[in-house]
Amino acid sequence: MAGISASQSHKSSLTGSAFTKRKKKARVMELNITSLIDVLTILLIFLLKNYSSDPQLSTSKDIELPYTTSTERVKTAINISISKKWILLDNKPIIKTQSAIVGKYLDIPELRKVLGKKAMAEKLIAETWKKKGIEGKEFDGTVLLQADKNTPYKMIKKVMYTCGNTEYNNIMLTLVKDDNPHY
Amino acid sequence: MAFRPSTKLSSLGEEHPPNLMPIMNLFLVLIPMLITMTVLVKLSVMNLSLPSGGSSGEQSTEQEKPKELENLILILSQDKGLILLGYKEGIKSSNRYTIDKERNGIHIPFKDDKFNLYALEDYIKEIKEKYEIQQSISFACDEEIKYEDLIKAMDLCRRNGLSKLGLVEIATVFIE
Incomplete structure (x- = not known):
C-alpha cells in the first residue's frame, strides 16, 4: 500500500505544477552558429584580401617562373609557355622543348604555323567587328x-x-x- | 503568502540571440564566389620591346660594328660577367667594377660564380646621380644564360628607373 500511495503521490505531483513547468521548457532548441559565423567572417576577409579581377593564367606544373617586383597587371592575350618538356600555346603542346632548341635556325616552324593561324584569325575577328561597328579589341600582337x-x-x-x-x-x-x- | 517570482519578469529577462541565418546565407553565396576568384600566387608582367626581326629566318653570324651608343646596353656574358656599355665619362673604377675604355663601358666580374647585381645597382645609381640618363636599356645575352638571370638583371634596371627594356642580338654589340 505504501508503494501504491508513493506512485500515486508522484503522479499527482506530475499533474500538478511540476509537470506544467517541464512542458514550458520543452521548446525548439536553436543551434548556436555564432562561432561558425566568426570562422566564415575570417575566411571572407582572407578571400577578399586575395581577390583578383585579373585574368586567370594557368601555369604548367613543370614551370617555375622567376620573380619580379613589377606591379604591372596581366592582360588577356595568347599564352606561350616554355616548360622543361614542351612548348605550349594556350596550354596545347606544340613541340618538345628539346627538339626546338637543337635547330640551327632561330625560327621554330611548328610554332610559327600555329601562331600565323592565330594572328590571321584574330585580325579577321578584329576587322569583322570593325566593319559591323562593334567596338572590340584590335589586334595588337x-x-x-x-x-x-x-x-x-x-x-x-x-x-x-x-x-x-x-x-x-x-x-x-x-x-x-x-x-x-631577388639578386 | 510565500514569495513567487513573477513569470512576466523572467520572460522579459530572457536572451534573444540575433537571427544569423540571413548572414549565414550571404556568406555561403559570397565565399564560393570569392574562392573561384582568389589568387594565391600573384602574377605580374614585364613589357619587352623586341628588335625588328629579319625575314630570312637564319641566324645572323655577321659581326656588325656598333653604332654610336645612345642607350645603355647590358651584356650578360657566360665567361666575363656583366658588361655595361655607355656612360663612362666621370666614372671611376672601384673594387666592384672596372672601366673598360675600349668598349666605352664598365666590366663587372662574377662574384661567387654569380652575376654581381649589387655592383650593377650601385653603378646605375651612381650614373643616375651624375647624369640625366634615358629610361631605356637593352640586354644582350649569351645563349647559355639562364632566363632567371636575365629577369633578375631586368628587374633591377626597372627598379632603378630604366623602365624601357629591350633585347638586342649579341652579335650586333661590340664584344671581344
Missing part, C-alpha cells in the same frame, strides 16, 4: 610568355623570334610577383 627560370636564353630568343615573325611583337613576360627584390 600581344603575347604572354611564361618560361621556366632555368630555360636557356637561346630557347627564349627562338620563341621571341618566331613570335616576331608572326606579327606578335608585343611580348609580355609573365613572372611571379614578389615585393622583395
